Amino acid sequence: MNSFDVAIIGAGAAGASTAFHLAKEGVKVILVEKNSDFIVKPCSGGMAASVQHLFPFSLEPVVDEIIKKVKFTWCLSDQVNADLSSSSPFWIVKREKLDKFISIKAKEQGADFLTSFEVKQIVKRKTKWVITAKDTRAIQARCVVIADGSNSSWPNEFGLGPKNLHYASTTSVRLEGRGLLEEGTSIFDFGLVHHGFAWAFPMQNSVSVGVGTFIGDHAVESKEVLNQLLPSLGFSQEAGARKNSNLRVWNGHSQLHTDQMVVVGDAASLCDPFLAEGLRPSIMSGCEAAIHINSWLQGHSKDLSGYTKAMKTKWGNSMAWGRRISQVFYRFPKIGYQLGIKRPTAPKRIAQILSGKMGYEDIAQRVIKRLLLQRSN
Ligand SMILES: Cc1cc2nc3c(=O)[nH]c(=O)nc-3n(C[C@H](O)[C@H](O)[C@H](O)COP(=O)(O)OP(=O)(O)OC[C@H]3O[C@@H](n4cnc5c(N)ncnc54)[C@H](O)[C@@H]3O)c2cc1C
CATH class of the missing domain: 3.50.50.60 (FAD/NAD(P)-binding domain)
Structure with a gap:
């Protein structure tokens, strides 16, 4: 042996x-x-x-692909953009x-x-x-x-x-061609998925789309989400083969x-x-x-x-x-989107998290400091 x-x-x-x-x-x-x-x-x-x-x-x-822009949406509208072109490169x-x-x-x-x-x-x-x-x-x-x-x-x-293991339930689809997805752009939608989000990332001659739910034990109901998301990206509702998988998370x-x-x-x-x-x-x-x-x-x-x-x-x-x-945001995603993602500094912070320049700990400390300052004023 x-x-x-x-x-x-x-x-x-x-x-x-x-x-x-x-x-x-x-x-x-x-x-x-x-x-x-x-x-x-x-x-x-x-x-x-x-x-x-x-x-x-x-x-x-x-x-x-090098991602230069991240678009956040709520049910495919109410868009917020994060510009990554100068500082925080994120690769596909x-x-x-x-x-x-x-x-x-x-x-x-x-x-x-x-x-x-x-x-x-x-x-x-x-x-x-x-x-x-x-x-x-x-x-x-x-x-x-x-x-x-x-x-x-x-x-x-x-x-x-x-x-106790915790799993995110996901569905992924790899689509041939780029549809309407702009070069160097990723999309995150927080309104279409119950307790989670949907995303679209550009790849060479293809687009990777995913749907994930992060709290609870339910399998993600991706069909309805993909029926809305894929046409918005220029693909037919049935495009691509779907793969369901459970992802072990922290x-x-x-x-x-x-x-x-x-x-x-x-x-x-x-x-x-x-x-x-x-x-x-x-x-x-x-x-x-x-x-x-x-x-x-x-x-x-x-x-x-x-x-x-x-x-x-x-x-x-x-x-x-x-x-x-995650537990607060995905329980109250609409409030989370309005108060979290739509805050003027939020897109930049999320981009910094995705690029590895900032951790959730840093974000939490900033929020706590802000709250303490508000109390003392
Ligand atoms: C839909 C979806 C989208 C995702 N998108 C992203 C993303 O955009 N960015 C990101 O950072 N993360 C993403 N993730 C998470 C990321 O894919 C995983 O965290 C990553 O794959 C973990 O890598 P790993 O090497 O630990 O495991 P894996 O990539 O799963 O590798 C494990 C390897 O072990 C092999 N193996 C399994 N059992 C055995 C065995 N008994 N004997 C020998 N070999 C075995 C497997 O074949 C496999 O090659 C996504 C996950 C999912 C489900």
């Missing part, structure tokens, strides 16, 4: 990023993926350009290209990569994990990184991530490591519960996991707890506010 320092389960944004950063440090790492190739994922690919600083190579080859990437690109970079650094390897069992034998695939192939490693996305069962089995601070194991990306419930931003935390968690695993392998730290702490500080504290904002 082949033996590695680290085995990573799932070659999405989180797993591939972890593999790259570990391999770069000379760690003997293997990345395993259940699919035989990189597939189209139900992801609209909106990504803060600030993730670039997490890689020593340029991500430009996989950027389909196709996931099948991004995941492949980072995985290839990991291979170039020396990572092993196995496709069609669907992990069925992970068990500890003395000091090593034995990871067995559906087809009975097996590998062993000192450390395992769980990176297999929103449907992962391993966090529950190994006591990782939040006790639901409280939790432990992301255990003995010789960490969880990253969607499997770790890191996705933003307000705007469904999951790529940045996936990549960020992959980079952080690599730093702390490497330090542990080198004997510089006694365990992997530094990873949980780093993710709490760098991501979780902002998400705690994002979750509170």
